[in-house]
Amino acid sequence: MALTNKDKKELALSLFLNTDKSQKEIAARLEVSENTLSTWANAGGWATIKGANTATRPQIIADLYQQISLIKDKAVDDEGKRRVMNTHETQAIRMISKSISELDKRLSIDTYITVIEEMMTWLFEVAPALAKSIMPKVDGFVDSKFKELS
Structure with a gap:
């Protein structure tokens, strides 16, 4: 049975996100034009999704600190000497620093939840009664x- 365009689009997204195949290779494999694949990718924001899926916490934070460093490096006078940063520069650094702080909070709670979900799934398999009995305490811990962290 031939794949529908919807099926091809879903498979193309999966290949794009989960392999290192180029758009040209994916288009050829699914027998669609490169223009069609490019349209799907642009409309669906595939590059952004792939970046978000592959970005690690340390990478994101390193990038944010790099932005701060670049702002500081540009705070020089006409002679190339360091100067006091202007309001725009200090506000930008403040916003980036706040983003780092918020990112730490969000990712930390995500980490707790992910680990607890994995543990509880395992526990329900090996000791269902115990898992049920401790679930209220686990919920309390997460809360x-x-x-x-909020």
Whole structure:
């Protein structure tokens, strides 16, 4: 049975996100034009999705610190000497620093939840009664971490 365009688009997205194949290779494999694949990718924001899926916390934070460094490096006078940063520069650094702080909070709670979900899935397989009995305490722990990190 031939794939529909919807099926091809979904498969193309999967190949784009989960392999290192080029758009040209994906288009050839699915027997669609490169223009069609490019349209799907642009309309769906595939590059952004792939970047978000592959970006790690340390990479994101390093990039943000690099932005701060670039702002500081540009704070020089006409003679190339360091100068006091202007309001725009200090506000930009403040916003980036806040982003780093918020990113730490968000990713930390995500990490807690991911680990707990994995643990509870495993526990339900090996000791269902125990898993059920501790679930209220686990929920309480997650709630307390959420409040702490919010």
